[in-house]
Amino acid sequence: xxxxxxxxxxxxxxxxxxxxxxxxxxxxxxxxxxxxxxxxxxxxxxxxxxxxxxxxxxxxxxxxxxxxxxxxxxxxxxxxxxxxxxxxxxxxxxxxxxxxxxxxxxxxxxxxxxxxxxxxxxxxxxxxxxxxxxxxxxxxxxxxxxxxxxxxx
Numbered sequence: 001x002x003x004x005x006x007x008x009x010x011x012x013x014x015x016x017x018x019x020x021x022x023x024x025x026x027x028x029x030x031x032x033x034x035x036x037x038x039x040x041x042x043x044x045x046x047x048x049x050x051x052x053x054x055x056x057x058x059x060x061x062x063x064x065x066x067x068x069x070x071x072x073x074x075x076x077x078x079x080x081x082x083x084x085x086x087x088x089x090x091x092x093x094x095x096x097x098x099x100x101x102x103x104x105x106x107x108x109x110x111x112x113x114x115x116x117x118x119x120x121x122x123x124x125x126x127x128x129x130x131x132x133x134x135x136x137x138x139x140x141x142x143x144x145x146x147x148x149x150x151x152x153x
Contacts, residue, residue, distance in 0.1 A: 015120040022124050026091055026115045043106035043134045044096055046141040050132075051094045051110070067135055067142030091115040097129075104136040 038045035046065055053062035097109030112128045133145045 012120075019117065019120070019124060023091065023115060023117070026093060026113060026125060041139060041141070043101060043108050043132075043141045044099055046134060046143065047108045047110060047132045048094075048096065050143060055092075065143055066147055067137060067144050106134045106136075106141060108132045108134065 038048050040046065040049060050062055050065040053059070053065070092112055092114040095111045095113075097111060099106060099108045108131070110130050110132060112130060114126045114128065115124055116126065118124055130146060132143055134141045135144050136142075
């Protein structure tokens with residue numbers, strides 16, 4: 001084996017180790033299971049429980065936190081019977097940000113780090129900042145937007 005081939009082989013292994021380390025760090029640091037559950041009667045608690053239901057694949061429970069129109073509910077029905085294959089699944093982590101409550105409306109900023117394996121020279125972690133809008137219905141909060149965050153499932 002030539003010296004340049006050996007260096008290329010070592011470089012490839014190093015890249016592979018870095019990708020595996022990134023996956024482990026993204027999936028273990030600050031995982032939602034480490035976070036205490038927030039009260040369900042707060043906007044933050046509603047968003048947290050919605051995201052946890054999505055993470056667990058409990059799309060029916062996730063739909064219970066939504067207050068979309070009937071058309072949007074129809075769009076969500078495909079999730080109920082959907083199973084995610086291991087080739088489709090990706091890891092992600094959500095961090096709650098600022099919350100603004102004004103009367104019966106609220107907004108909660110969420111930063112979501114999504115891991116999807118890519119090539120050796122591309123970033124495997126994609127960060128999305130999303131603002132959830134909620135409305136108070138009786139004593140609970142319901143998410144009005146975004147309803148379809150397709151990039152999580």
